[in-house]
Amino acid sequence: MPRARLARFARFARFARFARFARSARSARPTHPAHPARPVHLARLAPPTGLLALLTAAGSLVPGDATAAWPPPPSATAADMADPANWPSDPGYGYSDDSDGQWNYYSFLPTPNGSVMPRPEETASGMSIDLAWRHTTGDPRVRIAITDSGIQWDEEDLIEQVWLNHRELASHKPRTANDGPCGGTDDLAGFDCNGDGKLTVSDYRDTPSLTPPEAEGRPRGDRNANGFLDAGDLILHFSDGIDDDQNGYTDDIAGWDFFKDDNDPYDDTRYGHGTSEARHSVAQADNGVGTAGACPDCRFIPMRVGDSFITDASDFAQAVVYATDNGARVVQCALGTINNNSLTQKALDYAYDKGVLVITSMADESSRHHNLPTTSNHTLPVHAIRYDGPSVTSSTTFLDFHPCSNYGGQNFLSASGTGCSSEATGQLSGIAGLLYAAALKQDLPLSPGEAQGLLFITADDINAPESREDGAQYAWSQPGFDQRFGYGRVNANRAVEAVLAERIPPAVDITYPLWFQVLYDDRVDGPVPIRATVSARRATSYDYTVEWAPGVQPLEDAFTAFAQATNVPSTVVSGAEDGILATLELRTVRFDAEEARDPDSPFGENDSAITVRVRAVAHYGGDIGDVPGEMRRTYYLTRDPTLVKGFPIQLGASAEGSPRLADLDGDGVRDLVYATSDGKVEAFRITTAGPQPLPGFPFRTALIDGFADPPPTPTTPSYLAAPAYQSGAVLPDIGREAIVNTPAIDDLDGDGAPEIVISTWPGTVYVIGNDGALAPGWPRRLPEVPSCPLGVGAPPVSTCMSTASRIARGAFASPVLVDLDGDGALDIVQAAFDGNVYAFRATGEDLPGFPVALHYTGPHADAPARNRILTTPAVGDFNDDGIPDLLVGSNEQLGNDGAAGAVYLLDGRGNGAPEGPILPGWPVTLGSLQLFPLVAEGVPNSGAIARFNGTLAAVAHGQASTPLVLPANPGPQPSLTDLPERSLPLRPDGARGLAPASDFGPASTAYRPNSFLPLFAQPSLGDIDQDGTPDIVASGGSLSLAALVQSGARIPGDHHLLAAWSGRTGAMLPGLPVVLEDYTFFNNHAIADLTGDDYPEILTGSGGYFLRAFDGCGREAPGFPKFTGQWITSTPALGDLDGDGLLEVTVGTRDGWLYAWHTQAPTDTIIAWESYHHDNRNTGNLDTPLSQGATRTAATPLTAEMCVVPTPTIPSPLRAAGGCACTLPGHADPRPARPPVLLALATLTAFAARTARARSRRPTR
The missing domain is CATH 2.60.40 (Immunoglobulin-like)
Structure with a gap:
């Protein structure tokens, strides 16, 4: 049966199910019989069948008595909505041969072009927003707070939509052209100059005091010189340093910037994601500009929480609190936080208790991993569905699973849109605005529980029988809830009508x-x-x-x-x-x-x-x-009998970084150190009774900016007067600087006891003693990086964020301990978000020659915009001067399409080196696709160092580029992405560099033909095959993954892979790559022999819940995989925690749990890479001595003949260690894939382009 028939059945099922509801809304008859003994189960309702059910549930498809007008009258039908005369005048609204229009709003089907016909069972392409507009187009009292990258003030379709804080503007009311007072009543008294009953920017248009004066192409008051009078101009004009409304945010005239902690939420890098989000939910309608927002008469509060859709949880949490305290009804969160913490959950609880609905994105990686903050309590997750053809007029279904959207048990709703889960979040937020506006009409205040319940019970169920057949190429769906579609497609009209009928579900x-x-x-x-509440x-x-x-x-x-x-x-x-x-x-x-x-x-x-x-x-x-x-x-x-007693430990915050095992208390046994996004450094001694905190721990970092009293700098605001904090509902003391990287541990002061060095996401470096006390001279706060000032005559700032300088204060790279000045004491190296590499003495002073700024000025590309450094430097002496040098990658994007980056070797003397801070022959450039902002642009993957057959070499890769092995003098590089001429190894065939990524090992069970592409993670080094030369380990995806995300079809192949190349021959090891369940983000891979056969295993986790351990044959160690049920981004750490002479393995999860398992491996087994970045100093250098493990090699190098060679096939299903199998009654076995298809490298480029479009800075059409 054709692909498109899938979704027709889905719509039919939900329409039929809710036919009774639709009839009752019209006829005022009860939908369900009263049944006091048991709840009514929606899936068990007996609906009418056939065309009658479809027509009944859809409203009526025959034209009514509507006249050509917008908004449509209550009598309008879906057929009327198909008439262009009833469309709003926005040029992007209607469809045509050249434009898909806002198909996701339609209650009708766009007329097919004749080449493909929609199946007759479907009656609407979208979420029936057009029919909902019959009842309401929103209400200015409904505020939607958008937590995102900020706002581009010159977006014409949004200028009049911004919420202006009239209380903050009380001393700055607009005036008429003749300098007279304006009209208005109540809160708007003196504000309503244009008489429309609303406070908008246009009320200030004629105010005589605005400067600069009108000029050609610029209205009066255009302070930011963008050609419009906008809210940004009002901020520049009226910010007076007085908190007029005493809400804790001085001069919060139009939202707030929690990323830069100022009162202007302008998107200073013009990334545009937040602006796009605002268009989806609240763009003006029927104004002849752009597109229509779902709730065009709602207002939005711009809340800047980052410079893209990837943000810090604390900034997000503060924005949720602000939105709640300032009258938002909906918080729109099309973002992913890099972390999660107690402050975030408390802010979400506060919003829920105050009646605010927080709508979050499932994320856009076609994955099951748990996006944050979506898996926090009190969020409403949503993902995207779309049409299946190249355009709306050549599609057969409009209920197709969007291939870039995530899925899982938390996926509650599907919203229509081509812009992935981000657009879905914006559209659902606008629809929620319509619900709250309808509730205002009825004087019926909705709670968040009631609002999301309304959306659940009125959604169009997606249930396609074809998807459950063998060989189906469609995402599984079934009656009722499923993990691909949740409760179904949002139906705005039905939800609004339920509010108007006062059919409010229990919360x-x-x-x-x-x-x-x-x-x-x-x-x-x-x-x-089971902690839960029910109310009605x-x-x-x-x-x-x-x-x-x-x-x-x-x-x-x-x-x-x-x-x-x-x-x-x-x-x-x-x-x-x-x-x-x-x-x-x-x-x-x-x-x-x-x-x-x-x-x-x-x-x-x-x-x-x-x-x-x-x-x-x-x-x-x-x-x-x-x-x-x-x-x-x-x-x-x-069950898992290998878990250490007392584990897993609930940390209370996410754990993106990796554990450290070090003897802090001097008893000869390693202790477990872990840093969290709550700003805590935990340290545990493992006893027979379980883990016990060491005295003085946990250590806590400083309060985040806005919470400290007094503030840390003269320009840092204080938010402590805000209602949430004043009342104690949200305690500022829990708002601590997050740690998302991995501590470094060693003796810094020569007293024989180790110190712990940490750095925080906001950009502060700490040194802590083994007693948990802060060391003298610390912390060190990295320099401020404000937004570059806007406005006519604004004073210049030397270091600031703009389109030409995408930098910030902060750090993701882990601190590194190394002696850079030859005095015998360890120094601290810290790479930072401002594009600098810093170095400090153990006592806190700057090391001479630092900081060193990274900025590409080489011959292969124009100088790019300055950008952050995410990589943890690796250290090794490349110029033989006795001082270690630093291998560092930069996020700077090179080339016209930004699909390349650069890695640098910095002289360990920094700017004090006679020939400059960068060694000759460097930087080396390499291909690296821009897949995501911040975490996947330029070269964000930390490199590593080892000796290959006696030659010290650096190992680095970008996004989707094969690792480079580069000696100190890499040789000429002809172009931006060419292999340097002296790259290692020299292969047996005379070629240089690692073998092509499509040349899998002969014993690999991974699907072929395919190619392996390192993505998101970092390389590790170790002699896996025991031939005396280190091997290169990397993880990532495949070309089949790229095709899956690009096309949405069920593509044959293994999409997530772990690979290793021989450092001697350049070939992939015999049994690699092996298949993983999901992406590996941020981590690298521990390497140790867990089985006693002298052939080390590679240990790695992913977003697919398991910690894996494979050797070079692709064989998994007994007792593995280890199951966590959560997203692992940390690198496992190995060490003896209980003193029994056997290794434990530990890892943390982004969901906030710390795991530790016993193994049977002795402490003198082969350990090549014991934890993140190799060792407790974070050197990333295989030559750095470890205090555990052996350096012996196996008697015979590993060869393909020593591996059991299975027939390459799709891998067999895996069992969680100690787990029980359980699935759904009636589910078939996993479906077979289609025959092999050769995929070109261009597919990956298309994948990157599609991802970029999904995060587009332009309106999604």
Whole structure:
């Protein structure tokens, strides 16, 4: 059956299911019979069938009596909406042969071009926003706070949409052209100069005091010289240093910039993502400009939390608090935070309690990994669906899974759009604005729980029987909830009509266990509490049921109830008294091991998953009848006897960095050190009773800017007067500088005891003693980097952020300990976001010759915009002067398309080197695609150093480029991405460099033909094949992954791979690459022999929940993989933590859990790369001596003949260690792939281009 028929069935199923609801909204008859004993289960409703159900649920497709007008009258039908006379005048709204228009708003199908016909079952291409506009186009009182990259003030379609804080402008009211007072009543008294009943920028248009005066191409008051009078001009004109409204934010005239901590949320690098988000949700409609926002009469609060959609959690959290305190009803979060912390969760809780709905993105990597803050409590996640053809007029379905969107148990809703989950977030935020506007009409204030419940029960279910057939090329869907589509496609019209009919569902909230928490039934003391609440404050009474089922997307008949209540009075909030709604006895949870595996989890990712669901039904009686609602969570239930007692430890914040194992207390046994995004450095001694904190720990970093009293600099604002902080609802003391990298540990002061060195994301370096106390002379705060000033006559600033200088204060690179001045004491090297490499003495003073600024001025590309450094420097003496040199990559993007970057060798003397700070022959440039801002542009992957057959060489790779092995003099490089002439190794065929990435090892089980492409992670080095020469380990993706994300089709191949090349021959090792479950972000790979055969394993984790351990044959060590149920970005660390002579392996997760497992490997086994960046000093140099492990080599180098060579095929499903298999009743085995297809390298380029378009700075059409 053709591909497009998939989604027609999906729409049909949901329309049919809700036919009764649609009829009741029109006829005022109860939808469901009253049933006080049990909730009504939506999936069990008996709907009408056939065309009648479709027409009933869709409204009516025959023309009504609407006249040509916008907004449409209440009598308009979908057929009327198809008439261009009823479209808003925005040029981007309507479709044509050349434009898809805003198809995702339509309640009708665009007329096909004749080459492809839509299936007759589908009746709408979009979310019926056009029909919702019959009832409301929003309300200026509904504010949508957009947390993103800030705003481009000159976006014409948004100038009148910005919320202006009239209380902050009370002393700066607009005036008429003759300098008279303006009109308005109540809050708008003196503000409404144009008489439209709203406060907008245009009210200031005639104000005589505005400067500069009108000039050609520039209106009066255009202070920022962009050709418009906009809110940015008002900020520049009226900022007077007085907090007029006393809300804790001085001069917050139009939002706030928490990234730079100032009152102008302008997007100073003009990245444009936040501007695009605002267009989706609130762009003006019917004004002849651009496109229409979903809620064009809502207002938006620009909240800058980063210079792209990748941000710091603390900046995001502060923006959520500001939005809540300043009247936002919706917070729009099309972003991913680099971290997660307690402040974020507290801010989200605060927003939820104050009635604010926070809408978050599932992220855009076609992956299951858990985007942050989406897996926090009190968020509403959404992803994207789209049409399947090249255009809307040549498509057969509009319910196609968007190939760039993520999926999983937390994926609640699908929103239509071609711009990935980012656009989906913007569209859903605008639709939520419509709900709140409709509620204002009814004087019916909505809680976040009620709002998201409305969106769930009114969504169009996506259920395509074809997707469950063998060989299907479509994402799995089923009746009701599934992990690819959630509860279905948002239906704006149906949701708005439910509000107007006052059919408000119960508010259901689950807060514990946490999302994706692993429950160990052999380690709990009793039943697991389910912390949740149920309320139905508008109904007469309500019922609820708490139930569980195996799998991430169980079918209805799989659920088992374990708690319920009926006829609960509406004045009672169930679960509120002690926070516990029910308890789950894990001994009653049983899996059927014979069931087939979840088809979207071919490696067993969800084998031990269970779903806990709370369903409720509110009893209204009368015309409203019963209204259902629900909430769910995914958990994992398993056993693992190798876990160290007391683990995993809940850290309370995310753990992006890696563990360190070092003897802090001098007892001869290593302790476990871990730094978190809560700004804590934890240190544990492992005892027979479990982990015990060492005295003086945890250490806590400084309060974030805005929370410190007094502020750390004269220009740093204080937010402590804001209501959330003043009231104690959000305690500022939890807002600490986040640590997202890995500490360095060694003795800095020569007293025999180690110090711990950390650096924070905001840019402060600390030295801590083994007693947890801050060392004298520390911390060191890196220099400020403000936004470059705007405005006519603005004073110049030497170091600032702009389009030409994408720098900031902060650090992602880990600190490195190395003696750079030859005095026998270790110094501290820190690469930073301002593009500098700093070096400090142990006592805190600057080391002479530093900082060194990196900026490309070579022959192969024009000088790029300055950019950050993310790489942790690797150290080695390349010029034989006795002083180690520094290998560093820069985020600067080279070439016309920005698809290259540069790596540098810095002289260890820095600027004091006679020939300058950069060694001759450097930098070396290499291909590196710009896949994401910040974390995947230029060369963000830290390099490594080792001796290859006696030659000291640097190893580095970019995004999707084969690693380079470069001696001190790499030789001439003919062009930007050519291999330098002296690259290593010299292969047996006479060629230089590593073998092509498509030449897999002969024993590899990875799908072929394919090519391996290093992505997002960092290389490690170690002698895997034991031939006496280090091998190069890298992880990433494949060309088939690129094609998958580009096309959305089910592409044959293994998409995530771990590879290693021989440092001697340049060929891939015999059994590599091996297949991983997901992307490997930020980490590199530990290397040690865990099996005692003298052939080391490579240990790595990914976003796919497992910690893996493979040798050069691709064989996994016994006891592996280790299951965490969460996203691993840290590098595992190895060491003996309990003094038994055997190694433990530890790793942290982004979900905030710290794991430690016992192994059978002795401490004298081969250990090549013990932890992140090789060693506790973070040197990244294989020659740096380790204090554990042996340096012996195996008797015989590893060869292909020594490996068992299976037939290359798609890998067999994997089992989590100690886990039980469980999937959904009736699910088939994973579907076979299509025949092999050779993919060109151009596919990857298209992948990068598509990703860039998804993050576009332009409107998504």
